[in-house]
Every structure is written in C-alpha cells, then in structure tokens.
Amino acid sequence: xxxxxxxxxxxxxxxxxxxxxxxxxxxxxxxxxxxxxxxxxxxxxxxxxxxxxxxxxxxxxxxxxxxxxxxxxxxxxxxxxxxxxxxxxxxxxxxxxxxxxxxxxxx
Amino acid sequence: xxxxxxxxxxxxxxxxxxxxxxxxxxxxxxxxxxxxxxxxxxxxxxxxxxxxxxxxxxxxxxxxxxxxxxxxxxxxxxxxxxxxxxxxxxxxxxxxxxxxxxxxxxx
DNA sequence: CATATAAATCAAGATATATTGATATATTAA
DNA sequence: TTAATATATCAATATATCTTGATTTATATG
Numbered sequence: 001x002x003x004x005x006x007x008x009x010x011x012x013x014x015x016x017x018x019x020x021x022x023x024x025x026x027x028x029x030x031x032x033x034x035x036x037x038x039x040x041x042x043x044x045x046x047x048x049x050x051x052x053x054x055x056x057x058x059x060x061x062x063x064x065x066x067x068x069x070x071x072x073x074x075x076x077x078x079x080x081x082x083x084x085x086x087x088x089x090x091x092x093x094x095x096x097x098x099x100x101x102x103x104x105x106x107x
Numbered sequence: 108x109x110x111x112x113x114x115x116x117x118x119x120x121x122x123x124x125x126x127x128x129x130x131x132x133x134x135x136x137x138x139x140x141x142x143x144x145x146x147x148x149x150x151x152x153x154x155x156x157x158x159x160x161x162x163x164x165x166x167x168x169x170x171x172x173x174x175x176x177x178x179x180x181x182x183x184x185x186x187x188x189x190x191x192x193x194x195x196x197x198x199x200x201x202x203x204x205x206x207x208x209x210x211x212x213x214x
Numbered sequence: 215c216a217t218a219t220a221a222a223t224c225a226a227g228a229t230a231t232a233t234t235g236a237t238a239t240a241t242t243a244a
Numbered sequence: 245t246t247a248a249t250a251t252a253t254c255a256a257t258a259t260a261t262c263t264t265g266a267t268t269t270a271t272a273t274g
Binding site for chain 2: 231232233234235236240241242
C-alpha cells in the first residue's frame, strides 16, 4: 500500500507531471537545464525531483557538481502505464534550454 | 491534464484505495453497508464516494433512499491498470456487513 | 586553503485536503 | 402531512503539501 500511495502521490501534482513529460521527451537533464527550460527556481525543482526519484520514476547520475536526472528504466507496469498516460496528455511543453552541455550554467 | 490529475488525486488516499478494493471484492454496496463494514462515519464515506465517482471510478444507482455504488464499467485503460494494481496490494480487508439486504439498516 | 558553482535542505507562510459533528435533502411509510 | 431513515452537504478544525528565500553541502578550481 505504501509504495502504491507514494507512487500516486508523486503523480498528484501538475509540476511533476510536466517534469515527467519533459524527461520523457528530452532524456537526461540536470537541475539547471530544468531551471532554464521550465522557469522555476532551484529549490522547487530539487524538491520535486526528490519526490519523483523516491517514488521510483527517476534516477540520478552525478557528474562533478551536476546531477543528471532521467526516467528510470525499466519502470514497472503501473509506472509505465502512468507515463504512457502522461505521454498522451495535451500539455504545452516549454522549449528545452540545455545549458549544462555548453558549460554556461550560471543561473 | 485535469482529468488525469483528478483521477490520480482520487487514488491518492488510503481510505479511497481501501474502498475501491472493497467494491472490487464485493460489488455494489450502499453507504450503510460501508459504514458497518469499514467502521467509518457516514459523512466521511459520502465525501470519498463522491470523489471516486467524479473521478470516474464509481457509478451510483438509487433504489428508494438507498444509493448503491459500484465500480463503473468499462473503465478506461489507466483506471483499469490502477484498479489492477490495487487488486494486488497487500491490504487487510474488513469483513463485509451487508445490512442493506436484510433491511436492518439503522446505523 | 579560499572561492565559486550546482544542488540539497531548511524554515515560514500559503494553499489544499481529510475528519468530525451538525444540518439539510430526499424518499418512504404511517 | 408527519415521522423516520438514508444520503448529501456544510462549517470548523486538524493535517499535509507546495512555494519561496535563505542556508548548507559537495565538488571543482585558482
């Protein structure tokens, strides 16, 4: 029950659904990429990333001071179905601003 | 997005997950059946039933003063998957107390 | 070591959701 | 119509969650 509720709670937020959709679309991203792309402050993103990670949706890979988050694979059945559902939602996705690659990250 | 978030929000509560599991196990039940079986007060159940109905999980059929709730069919893909997930959760289900059939409902 | 940067965490305030007890509504039966 | 019963709604309180700005931690570099 706890694992299910944690998974569902993670999905129960518009910001996190947008983030999942954004990762699904663009692959691995660091926090500063998300800051630039989604126009949200760092503490807010960091909190939501933690919730999504602890709910089993995301994984992190650290490279120096950067933390690259991406959708965890494989996802179990229910999480996959949730992601598939999110993939078909009519969401207006912001453009990707990939600062981490160009080394210009000073937001 | 709104429909998805409403569906997810409905799932994001231990009481409602238990109720869905109970309906899945026992079929149509009225509020007084649930009161007796789950040991919860009527206003609490009524509120959760409304949320589950408006999220597309339940339907109601009225017979006199009774309101019989049951799982709506057919459920769309994501709601079915959620229900399937709930079906496999390790939940301790209370025993069914079906007062509405015997006409003894005066809780 | 000292500084700079990316990310994580914390504290405070705002918003949303759940629970309870009281009241309102609707249907049935006398 | 009146009384009784099942359900729905409301008001108040408690609890949880989200957002922001400030602080802390960790890593890289001069």
